[in-house]
Amino acid sequence: MTPPSIAVTGLGLITGAGDDVEKGWSSIATGTTGIRANTLFDTSRLLTDWAGMVTAEQPADLDRCYALAATAVREALHGSGLDLDTVDRDRVAVVVGSSLGAMPTLEATHRTFVREGRLDAERAAASQLPCVGDYIAAEFDLRGPRVVLSNACAASAVALGYAAELLWKGDVDHVVCGGVDPLAELSAYGFSALGALDAEPCSPLSASSGLTLGEGAGFMVLEPVGRAAARGARVLAELGGYGLSCDGYHQTAPDPSGKGACAAMAQALDTAGLTPDDVDYLNLHGTGTPANDASEPKALKLLFGQEIPPASSTKSILGHTLGAAGAVEAVVSTLAIDRGTLPPTINTRGAASPSGLDIVPDTGREARPDVVVSNSFAFGGNNASVVLNRPGRTGAHAPRREAVQEVVVTGVAGLAGAAGDTAALAAVFAEGRPCFETFESVAGIGDVPVGRVDIRAAARGTNPSRARRMDPLSLFAASAVGDLYARHGKPSRAEAESTGIVFATGYGPVTSVLRFHEGVLLSAPAEAEAQVTGPDPEATRARSEATGSHPSVFANTVVNAAAGHVAMLHRYRGYTATLANGGTSSVLALQLAARVIARGAADRIMVVVADEFPEQALATQAALPGYARSAHIVPGGRTGTILSEGAAAILLESRAAARARGADVLARVRGFGASGEAVGIGRIGRDGAAWGRALRTALTDADLDPARIATVVSAASGHPLVDLAQRAALRLSGLADRPVLAPKALLGETYGSAGALGLVAALTGADTHGPVLLSSFAYGGSYAAAVFDTEV
Amino acid sequence: MSTAAFDDIRTRAEARLARNTKVKSMIIDRLGLDVEPSVVSDNQPLFGRGLEMDSLDTLEIVVMVNNEYDVLISDDDFEAFGSVNALVDFIEDREAAA
Numbered sequence: 001m002t003p004p005s006i007a008v009t010g011l012g013l014i015t016g017a018g019d020d021v022e023k024g025w026s027s028i029a030t031g032t033t034g035i036r037a038n039t040l041f042d043t044s045r046l047l048t049d050w051a052g053m054v055t056a057e058q059p060a061d062l063d064r065c066y067a068l069a070a071t072a073v074r075e076a077l078h079g080s081g082l083d084l085d086t087v088d089r090d091r092v093a094v095v096v097g098s099s100l101g102a103m104p105t106l107e108a109t110h111r112t113f114v115r116e117g118r119l120d121a122e123r124a125a126a127s128q129l130p131c132v133g134d135y136i137a138a139e140f141d142l143r144g145p146r147v148v149l150s151n152a153c154a155a156s157a158v159a160l161g162y163a164a165e166l167l168w169k170g171d172v173d174h175v176v177c178g179g180v181d182p183l184a185e186l187s188a189y190g191f192s193a194l195g196a197l198d199a200e201p202c203s204p205l206s207a208s209s210g211l212t213l214g215e216g217a218g219f220m221v222l223e224p225v226g227r228a229a230a231r232g233a234r235v236l237a238e239l240g241g242y243g244l245s246c247d248g249y250h251q252t253a254p255d256p257s258g259k260g261a262c263a264a265m266a267q268a269l270d271t272a273g274l275t276p277d278d279v280d281y282l283n284l285h286g287t288g289t290p291a292n293d294a295s296e297p298k299a300l301k302l303l304f305g306q307e308i309p310p311a312s313s314t315k316s317i318l319g320h321t322l323g324a325a326g327a328v329e330a331v332v333s334t335l336a337i338d339r340g341t342l343p344p345t346i347n348t349r350g351a352a353s354p355s356g357l358d359i360v361p362d363t364g365r366e367a368r369p370d371v372v373v374s375n376s377f378a379f380g381g382n383n384a385s386v387v388l389n390r391p392g393r394t395g396a397h398a399p400r401r402e403a404v405q406e407v408v409v410t411g412v413a414g415l416a417g418a419a420g421d422t423a424a425l426a427a428v429f430a431e432g433r434p435c436f437e438t439f440e441s442v443a444g445i446g447d448v449p450v451g452r453v454d455i456r457a458a459a460r461g462t463n464p465s466r467a468r469r470m471d472p473l474s475l476f477a478a479s480a481v482g483d484l485y486a487r488h489g490k491p492s493r494a495e496a497e498s499t500g501i502v503f504a505t506g507y508g509p510v511t512s513v514l515r516f517h518e519g520v521l522l523s524a525p526a527e528a529e530a531q532v533t534g535p536d537p538e539a540t541r542a543r544s545e546a547t548g549s550h551p552s553v554f555a556n557t558v559v560n561a562a563a564g565h566v567a568m569l570h571r572y573r574g575y576t577a578t579l580a581n582g583g584t585s586s587v588l589a590l591q592l593a594a595r596v597i598a599r600g601a602a603d604r605i606m607v608v609v610a611d612e613f614p615e616q617a618l619a620t621q622a623a624l625p626g627y628a629r630s631a632h633i634v635p636g637g638r639t640g641t642i643l644s645e646g647a648a649a650i651l652l653e654s655r656a657a658a659r660a661r662g663a664d665v666l667a668r669v670r671g672f673g674a675s676g677e678a679v680g681i682g683r684i685g686r687d688g689a690a691w692g693r694a695l696r697t698a699l700t701d702a703d704l705d706p707a708r709i710a711t712v713v714s715a716a717s718g719h720p721l722v723d724l725a726q727r728a729a730l731r732l733s734g735l736a737d738r739p740v741l742a743p744k745a746l747l748g749e750t751y752g753s754a755g756a757l758g759l760v761a762a763l764t765g766a767d768t769h770g771p772v773l774l775s776s777f778a779y780g781g782s783y784a785a786a787v788f789d790t791e792v
Numbered sequence: 793m794s795t796a797a798f799d800d801i802r803t804r805a806e807a808r809l810a811r812n813t814k815v816k817s818m819i820i821d822r823l824g825l826d827v828e829p830s831v832v833s834d835n836q837p838l839f840g841r842g843l844e845m846d847s848l849d850t851l852e853i854v855v856m857v858n859n860e861y862d863v864l865i866s867d868d869d870f871e872a873f874g875s876v877n878a879l880v881d882f883i884e885d886r887e888a889a890a
Contacts, residue, residue, distance in 0.1 A: 468824035551851035
């Protein structure tokens with residue numbers, strides 16, 4: 001089947017420029033600012049209070065993130081004319097990009113935790129990143145595959161890419177895809193500490209003295225053009241392609257040469273079958289920071305030479321909506337095509353752009369753009385470009401959307417709890433000795449077992465001058481990758497540069513987020529206020545910096561920081577994406593990487609997963625039902641489960657790339673399946689129906705009968721509800737009698753890493769021959785499964 | 793030279809030495825450097841091959857100096873990052889001017 005072109009049939013938008021598409025577009029097209037004084041929290045210690053703040057009243061009993069997302073999703077669904085009651089909801093996916101998620105609620109729980117030592121476990125658990133997707137799925141009863149991407153400021157551009165992969169492969173009929181981020185103290189204090197905020201509303205590509213934060217949500221309804229035509233839907237634009245790349249250059253600054261950004265744009269156009277000559281307008285990343293505004297024009301010159309199309313930054317109107325920016329700007333780009341107006345860059349104050357670009361100054365310009373490229377770049381050196389084109393517009397060459405090559409596994413490594421590397425993991429399985437025998441005291445509960453990774457040991461393989469900048473998540477990830485290279489051989493310089501990285505984690509950099517909050521919260525505001533001596537700018541600056549914010553800790557609060565560190569350590573320059581989707585993260589990351597390699601958009605991708613559970617994460621989990629009190633797990637035995645830190649690295653390559661460098665093939669990729677159910681944050685269905693759908697989809701994709709599965713790598717963890725649901729799912733899928741490997745019995749529950757650690761266990765154990773099925777679940781009701789085959 | 797003047801110079805030298813040592817410890821602690829304060833010399837470059845700091849470390853030092861000494865290092869004051877001595881000179885200049 002030829003992959004379909006993807007129709008954009010519905011748009012939803014809420015930003016500082018207006019709380020729906022019409023208001024927002026009218027403001028954007030006329031160059032009317034959406035930036036105003038931030039009244040959501042105390043800004044007296046920040047460099048500025050300017051922000052693209054949403055003015056519409058939001059419900060008090062719902063996190064601002066969820067409320068903004070719901071508004072935009074509702075509008076997109078309504079605008080698409082899609083009647084959800086007439087479609088197969090199992091085939092409607094939810095793909096969301098967010099950098100912060102429900103950060104306002106998480107901040108409130110951290111405030112009580114830091115100041116009063118009191119932890120509201122349920123609220124903390126319900127404000128984790130994956131919950132954004134779970135909230136949308138439950139609110140709109142969407143039961144297809146679900147994933148949250150979190151590449152900081154590129155998050156929702158990456159989400160559009162993920163959605164495209166699902167539709168090109170034919171996994172789903174519709175995708176509700178977008179991005180959301182609320183204004184939050186974390187990002188406000190963080191960017192302020194970096195000195196990255198403009199004292200005035202930002203003027204990207206003209207004065208370029210800093211960025212202005214914004215907030216909002218942008219969502220789209222995406223579907224194959226044939227399906228849109230069949231139901232008579234109006235197609236606003238097509239999502240033609242996307243490209244992702246990593247700089248491997250710096251934690252927060254872009255590569256000043258612009259090479260990575262150029263590669264992302266080139267790949268996006270190539271995927272769409274288009275060339276730079278086809279581009280009529282660029283919606284720039286255009287943050288307004290000196291670093292971005294110097295490097296992005298260089299990237300454009302590398303790609304376009306002297307003939308650069310009009311290129312503007314709508315962040316001058318909306319502010320930087322962080323993880324929402326990619327989707328918000330894709331909505332704006334779609335409107336540019338559909339309404340025939342190029343959005344302007346405002347706040348130029350009459351100055352020409354020093355870069356010499358046509359930045360469409362001050363007010364919208366009538367035009368008829370056929371092809372638009374929208375850029376989103378992020379911390380960690382992540383570059384994302386998305387191509388939107390007029391319906392039916394095709395290019396000179398064939399799009400690169402179809403699977404054309406086989407994908408194989410050429411390296412695996414992992415660590416979990418006390419087992420610090422792959423060899424130690426093998427010993428754990430050989431000796432049947434669990435790696436979660438550390439006991440830690442949790443207030444109000446007592447001593448509970450946990451699988452702790454020895455962070456000093458994990459840091460040992462990394463140069464200390466690099467290691468000191470890395471947080472636990474990054475160190476675990478780097479340790480797994482280092483172990484993989486030690487076991488399977490290091491790449492040459494050229495192989496490393498062509499390597500991509502897909503990073504996944506259940507819940508992200510918990511330590512860094514809490515440490516950053518602690519710094520801000522513990523710097524007594526009263527004392528900071530006392531330093532205000534007058535209205536002169538020096539005093540304002542001095543006041544603003546006495547916030548306890550650590551810039552380098554802030555750099556590690558983005559979920560993709562670990563990917564950035566690993567890319568810098570190994571000089572990766574290829575594809576990059578980051579997922580934060582709880583327990584399905586590993587399998588979904590493997591799926592994404594395999595799909596990208598299969599269609600020839602990458603030769604090799606290192607899939608890295610890591611999970612850390614510092615004190616307050618353990619306290620959160622131990623307070624919820626189903627946590628074991630003794631260091632003993634029996635999957636299916638109602639013992640309760642035990643949290644373990646862990647990480648794993650899986651190297652995927654095309655078979656041709658593996659052959660070219662003489663690499664041993666450990667397994668080949670056979671298929672994936674993902675599913676969801678609308679049960680709400682923190683819940684899973686006990687009937688196993690949705691879970692079973694993921695298993696059966698993976699079997700179908702792998703073209704295998706259940707009886708052919710040699711090993712089921714089980715997600716059973718000793719948690720009674722999880723084990724019950726999975727047993728039902730296996731029964732519903734004809735897998736109940738297949739041999740089972742239950743790694744969590746010895747490794748504990750690592751959530752995000754679990755699926756990949758299961759694959760490590762299966763591929764490093766002696767007894768696995770034939771097809772291996774990985775089963776995984778995430779709280780909130782989403783499931784993912786994969787089939788690998790050791791017969792290569 | 794009178795004894796009083798000598799004592800004054802000695803007191804000031806000791807105070808300066810103590811401050812240099814404190815600033816070194818603070819930098820090492822804040823940036824998580826894997827070195828002992830005693831092996832960092834007063835004139836060793838902080839960047840490049842010296843202590844291998846980068847732009848994020850600069851921001852950390854700006855915040856640290858602001859919190860500790862109420863002295864602001866702006867983007868134009870890059871000479872402050874030359875070495876520990878240069879940084880302490882900068883702090884003392886600003887304190888004297890305040």
